Amino acid sequence: MAPWTHAESGENTMAMTSRERxxxxxxxxxxxxxPLDCGxxxxxxxxxxxYNALKEHLGFKGGSTRLFHIYMQLAAVEASVRERFHGDVVRLSIEAKQWKPWTLADGSPCEVPEGWNPVRIEDGSEALMGMDGKPLIKRLPDAPWYSPVGPICPLIQEPGDIKQYGALLRMLDRSPWFDESLDDVAARAKHLHIETDYAVAGIFGGHIFAQSQLIRGMDNFMCDLLANETLACALMDTLAQAHIEDFDAYITAVGPYLDVVxxxxxxxxxxxxxxxxxxxxxxxxxxMKKLYxxxxxxxxxxxxxxxSCGSVYDLIPDLIEIGVDVLNPVQVSAASMDSKKLKAEFGNDIVFWGGGCDTQRVLPLGSTQDVRDEVKRRIxxxxPGGGYVFTQVHNIQPGVPPENIAAMFDAAWEFGG
Incomplete structure (x- = not known):
């Protein structure tokens, strides 16, 4: 197979800015x-x-590892790292006003929002407690992230129960310890738009199906879809309407400065x-159609x-129909998600953002040459023809060799030019 080259071939005399790209x-x-997306x-x-392991591998000293997503323990990528790997995209999400030192599961340092105060429970886990005194989410002592303990709202049993949980349902897409106002976010968005040439990605949330599973418990909600459609549909409609109301305020505040939502x-x-x-x-x-x-x-x-994770091949035409412009993470290791097949069938109708390196096998377990070969194949x-933003499949987890992470982004820069 011939390697991809830019349509005009040869040297590009007029390089685009990141945002233009x-x-x-x-x-x-x-x-x-x-285009490359690094965090x-x-x-x-x-x-x-x-992230800490990658910075050590690169020899980057100083700075801070701020966790902008507590549950998934995700680090805010600093400008020095983004620039090292030629990243074209910067994240815009609601941040904390104040931060404090904290420690990750491996003992390495990080910062978390001032308001994040989990408690230690009997099994040694760090837990966020619900109003009933029971854990809502917890991180086991040797676990790298937090997981739900059970249904967030176990008392929702019929449509009439939903209304009393309105404030809690809204909070699921915006954690209270990330306490910036929309005016604060808009000021940062304006700065990124005017003072940098990065593409600005606004993080909104908008979960309906996944959030319903979290609220009722995955097993319960899947059973609802089979045996209690009235409750399932009432919950999804409530979430869609709440997202619509929140989005109107969000897009009014930051919309002029975004490139993608x-x-x-x-x-x-x-x-x-x-x-x-x-x-x-x-x-x-x-x-989903109502919201989108x-x-x-x-x-x-x-x-x-x-x-939308996993094998979504059968649903891509539906997603295109209801207004999705860009699909991520493009999980190429899942069934029916072959990169060449996806591009041939849907490349004229949807942009692929991801799929650049398999994070289930190649990135964590392969050699640096395996990673380079994978990146070249996916690019x-x-x-060809455009409509692609390179990044790996989903977030990079602990234990992935930092040399493989560096090899992935360096290969994307090499083969994507």
Whole structure:
């Protein structure tokens, strides 16, 4: 297979800025080179442990490892690291006003929001406690991230129960310890837009299906879809409407400064969609369509980025239909998610943002040469004709060799030019 080269071949005499490069890709065009995303969203980043190891590998001293996502323990990528790997995208999310020193699971240092105060429970876990005194989420002593303990709202048993939990449901997409106001976020967004040439990725959230699973418990909600459609649909409709109201305030504040709006809703598993496609279309898709249609009506020329893990091949036409412009993470190791196949079938209708290196096997377990070969293959598959932003499949986890992380981004720069 011939390697990918820019359509004009040879030397590019007019290099694009990062923002121009990403905007061209988002428009389905072929930019001067493949845009690179190094920690530019909450689903294309690095766990704090992996980030600290990478900085040590690079010989970068000083700075700080701030966890902008507590549950997933994700580090805010500093400008020096982004520049080292030629990143074109910068993340815009609601931050904490005050930070304090903390320690990651491996003992390495980080910073967390001042308001983050988990408690130690009997099994040694760090836990966030609910109003009933029971843990909502916890991190086991040797675990790298936090996981739900059970349903967030176990008392929701029928549609009439939902309303009393309205404030809590809204909080699931915005943790209270990240306490900036929208005015604060807008000021940072304006600075990034005016003072830098990065593409700005606004992190909104917008979970419907995944959030319903969190609220009711995954098993319970999947059973609801089969045996209690009234409750399932009432919950999804409530979430969609809450997201619509929150989005109106969000886009008014920061919309002029964004290039892409990022939302998430995991629909896939390793071997296929979580739901039979017919069930998805009948029960879940209408609420996603309601939300996404409203968002698109307010976004102007901004693009809508959806993170949806796993094998979503069977659902991609539906996602395109309801307004998704960009698909992430493009989990190439899942069933039916071959990069060449995806590009051939859907490359004219959706932008692929991700899929640049398999994070289940190649990045954590392969050699640096394996990583380089993987990156070259994916760029050769995805880049022709444009409509592609390079990054790995989802967030990089602890234990991934830092030399492989560096090899991945260096190969993307080498082969994407």
């Amino acid at each position: 990403v905007r061209a890709a988002l428009a389905g065009e072929e930019p001067d080179r493949v 530019g969203t909450e689903v294309t980043g690095l766990h704090g442990i992996a 990022c939302i998430s809703d995991d629909l896939g598993a390793q071997q296929g969609p979580q739901l039979d496609p017919a069930m998805f279309r009948r029960l879940v898709k209408p609420y 249609g409203h968002m698109k009506s307010k976004m102007g020329d901004k693009k809508l980025f959806l993170h 050769d598959d995805f880049a």
